[in-house]
Amino acid sequence: MPETSFDYGLEGFLADPQLKGRVGLVTNASGRDRHGVHIAKRLAGHPRLQLVRLFSPEHGFWSNAPDAEDVEHTVHPTLGVPIISLFGPRQAPTRQDLEDLDLIVYDIQDVGVRFYTYISTLRNVIDSAAALGRPVHVLDRPNPIGGHIVEGPALTPGFESFVGHVAVPLRYGLTPGELARWYASTSGAPAPIVWPCRGYRRRQPFTGLGVPWTPPSPSMPDPATAAFYPGTCLFEGLNVSEGRGTPAPFRMLGAPWVNADRWLAALGNRLPKGVSAVRCEFRPTFGTFEHQACQGILLRSDSPTVDQAVHFGLEVIQSLMRSHPGQVTFLTRAGDTMPFFDRLAGNAWLREGLLSDVDLSELMERAQEECTAFCQARERFFLYD
Numbered sequence: 001m002p003e004t005s006f007d008y009g010l011e012g013f014l015a016d017p018q019l020k021g022r023v024g025l026v027t028n029a030s031g032r033d034r035h036g037v038h039i040a041k042r043l044a045g046h047p048r049l050q051l052v053r054l055f056s057p058e059h060g061f062w063s064n065a066p067d068a069e070d071v072e073h074t075v076h077p078t079l080g081v082p083i084i085s086l087f088g089p090r091q092a093p094t095r096q097d098l099e100d101l102d103l104i105v106y107d108i109q110d111v112g113v114r115f116y117t118y119i120s121t122l123r124n125v126i127d128s129a130a131a132l133g134r135p136v137h138v139l140d141r142p143n144p145i146g147g148h149i150v151e152g153p154a155l156t157p158g159f160e161s162f163v164g165h166v167a168v169p170l171r172y173g174l175t176p177g178e179l180a181r182w183y184a185s186t187s188g189a190p191a192p193i194v195w196p197c198r199g200y201r202r203r204q205p206f207t208g209l210g211v212p213w214t215p216p217s218p219s220m221p222d223p224a225t226a227a228f229y230p231g232t233c234l235f236e237g238l239n240v241s242e243g244r245g246t247p248a249p250f251r252m253l254g255a256p257w258v259n260a261d262r263w264l265a266a267l268g269n270r271l272p273k274g275v276s277a278v279r280c281e282f283r284p285t286f287g288t289f290e291h292q293a294c295q296g297i298l299l300r301s302d303s304p305t306v307d308q309a310v311h312f313g314l315e316v317i318q319s320l321m322r323s324h325p326g327q328v329t330f331l332t333r334a335g336d337t338m339p340f341f342d343r344l345a346g347n348a349w350l351r352e353g354l355l356s357d358v359d360l361s362e363l364m365e366r367a368q369e370e371c372t373a374f375c376q377a378r379e380r381f382f383l384y385d
Contacts, residue, residue: 138193
């Protein structure tokens with residue numbers, strides 16, 4: 001398939017001669033066409049669609065706000081339309097936000113992982129629009145880590161949060177449009193109108209699509225980061241830097257107390273084919289251990305995706321725990337009563353298994369068993385081969 005055959009869902013939406021009316025657009029910096037032009041700019045000049053209001057998820061409209069930091073409402077500096085933040089004191093549109101709109105449009109590049117919070121915003125937008133009877137249009141984008149692989153664990157009831165707001169496996173193997181169709185079906189909301197990508201297959205790596213990558217968040221600089229993210233983001237629940245504030249977030253891992261040589265020795269032959277780990281030293285410019293000298297490991301992959309990224313991330317965690325007994329701790333964030341690792345994992349049994357040094361094959365078998373029903377059910381929402 002030639003690279004030029006691919007295009008984003010936004011092109012079909014913008015070209016439809018039947019569409020007209022007042023639009024509320026949910027997007028961020030990643031909402032661009034293949035030439036880098038932002039959809040907000042294209043809507044502002046549309047002959048039949050009037051851009052009335054913008055809505056932004058975590059990290060804000062410009063995708064540059066720090067992780068987990070509230071984002072304020074603002075006004076677009078050149079388009080003059082309000083930007084309503086959906087990450088702060090409120091995380092869903094209000095009736096007042098939506099009642100003067102004819103349609104709500106969602107266009108954000110995602111990474112296919114449950115705790116990447118844009119799907120939490122997508123759920124809230126679908127729910128809010130359903131309450132007012134407003135149609136939701138999802139302009140689809142590729143799943144950069146592959147839409148053919150599902151990895152558990154599932155989200156256990158009682159472990160919900162904004163990093164666990166949609167009851168799917170940790171790595172769910174759907175595009176945003178497919179996920180929106182699945183969620184509406186399970187929640188009873190009206191089905192969203194999904195505008196599919198052209199010329200996309202679910203196994204295609206993002207790097208083969210012939211389009212530039214616009215970071216959807218500050219620490220997602222490239223598809224290589226997304227490849228490791230399902231597993232290495234779990235480090236956010238530990239007293240270890242997950243690499244935010246370094247040149248290789250979610251691939252550069254460590255702490256001031258880490259002995260990288262011991263860690264690498266424990267990791268040994270547990271690396272999947274095509275993945276390498278080398279010793280590194282770094283000093284994060286922000287985030288965990290800001291401005292502190294850290295020692296750790298840097299992960300690389302010869303492939304644009306990592307097939308069992310969750311399993312591998314847990315291998316890296318378990319090897320650190322085995323090589324540094326008693327030094328790895330599971331953190332609880334301010335205002336919460338539950339370890340943040342449990343919020344990310346969607347359960348407590350995974351953390352408990354790691355603390356008890358249970359064999360990872362046993363833990364991953366349970367994780368995959370939890371996903372069996374979802375793996376079968378999701379197929380009827382596929383838009384791509």
